[in-house]
Amino acid sequence: MNALFLGMACLLAVAAGYWILGRGTPRPAGTWAMGSLLASFALAFASYAPLFENAVEAVVPDVARLLSNSASLAAATSVVAVSFQLNLESAEARRRIRLRLLLLAASVFGMTVLFAYEQVTHRSPQVYALYLLAFITYLGFAIIDFLQQALRQSKSTRRTSVRLGLRLAAAGCLFALVYAAYKVMVLVSLGLGFHLIPDHQHCSTLTSSPCVFSVTSPALAVLLICVGLTLPAVVYPVSQARRRRWEVRSFEALGPLWQDLSAAMPEIVLPAEDVNANASTDADFLLQRRVIEISDGILALRPYRSRKVLETAQRTTDAVTEDPAATIEAAVVKAALAAMKAGLLAEEVALPPTEAPSRKDLREETQWLLQVASAYSHRTARVASGEQPEPVGA
Incomplete structure (x- = not known):
């Protein structure tokens, strides 16, 4: 005792x-x-x-x-x-x-x-x-x-x-x-x-x-x-340490998709002026910038989003595929990016997926883009691109 x-x-x-x-x-x-x-x-x-x-x-x-x-x-x-x-x-x-x-x-x-x-x-x-x-x-x-x-x-x-x-x-x-x-x-x-x-x-x-x-x-x-x-x-x-670790990992995981989009559309990269030193190295700040820039890039690709590619991706994506909606969206984004580089507008524009969350919820939007970025990097090579140019990206 x-x-x-x-x-x-x-x-x-x-x-x-x-x-x-x-x-x-x-x-x-x-x-x-x-x-x-x-x-x-x-x-x-x-x-x-x-x-x-x-x-x-x-x-x-x-x-x-x-x-x-x-x-x-x-x-x-x-x-x-x-x-x-x-x-x-x-x-x-x-x-x-x-x-x-x-x-x-x-x-x-x-x-x-x-x-x-x-x-x-x-x-x-x-x-x-x-x-x-x-x-x-x-x-x-x-x-x-x-x-x-x-x-x-x-x-x-x-x-x-x-x-x-x-x-x-x-x-x-x-x-x-x-x-x-x-x-x-x-x-x-x-x-x-x-x-x-x-x-x-x-x-x-x-x-x-x-x-x-x-x-x-x-x-x-x-x-x-x-x-x-x-x-x-x-x-x-x-919880703060776990959140920072998630932010760093998410920032890195979005890297390949962001690099392809920013290389094709440099204007989506937000200006770095008036950003203090602390904010420029803060994981939360950097992740928010990256999510906003990727979202802007995907939005700018809308005229190149082919409905034909969307339908092809829907047919070729297995029902058991992990995150099928994200896999289909990644295929459409990859093909749209290739079409933009070739200057080919879509004959029939594919609408954004209904699964995409509102930009009002940054964490949900980040989770969605993480799924899309993972599929973009690892699971879209087998999706047919229809009549679009050869897909580019990681």
Whole structure:
């Protein structure tokens, strides 16, 4: 248990340091709230470790409970603050966060006073019940507050990582509610004087009762909420790296088709003036230029697109051919390019394929042109060109 909880505490502490110090400037909204959330959860995990608990309680008996509960309330407040900063206007978010901070300060102060008085009265059940009441009231309020916002935001967000992260955080809230329900049972037991639940029992395993409710449930809640809220930040650089790799590969894959079109029609190449150095080496920018230039080149070939070549390609392209529509379009483009070089207009113009996406969606257009470029380079040699001149190109 020491290795598990202290290891998680160290990991969360490092994450908190990175989030606060390693985010650069200007820091995005929610940076400090997320940093305090991770730091609070780090303290909460450390307080669950028997080694930490024994060390601090050697100085002040039962103080690990106060530290753990205070860290849990601070973490719950930070969770709510993050959700406010992400979902609300800045002014409204600051107003709500200030109110939550005041409630947090009042709750922690009241718990500290009651804890001190409990020690003086030799762990009076009535005083402990009041302590639990202060703790569970604010914790339950914060959990339900965040759960509602997480579920609402998960339904409206478009990013998969954000949606999955919010749902994981919502699942963590459910474990936190299990912990809150356990504390309510302890409170009722103390209030009625039954003492049915030994709340002060030290836990040696995570599955024994009541440790599964008092330690395992909050630990799972902390873990799921931390993973859920940090998942988008972890996934984003990975997704960006994958996107850049796709852009570079797509740019290179479109090269043969672009070279033939730009060689025949230099006017389709966009001017390079007024392009800064960063943009000129950015994969996204270069890919967009190439897609636009190829689309313009194919559009300029329209008078040379022969319907006869289109029909021949449709007959000779196998039904099992991968991307048959792209293969047919590649054959028509190759023949049209050869016809333009020979100065032969099409007797009957073939219309563009219906499978071609709108230019409003750059990614879909890129995917379509990648299919056409692949067929243009590898699969159009066997397509008959009818009466058109010998096809050219890669």
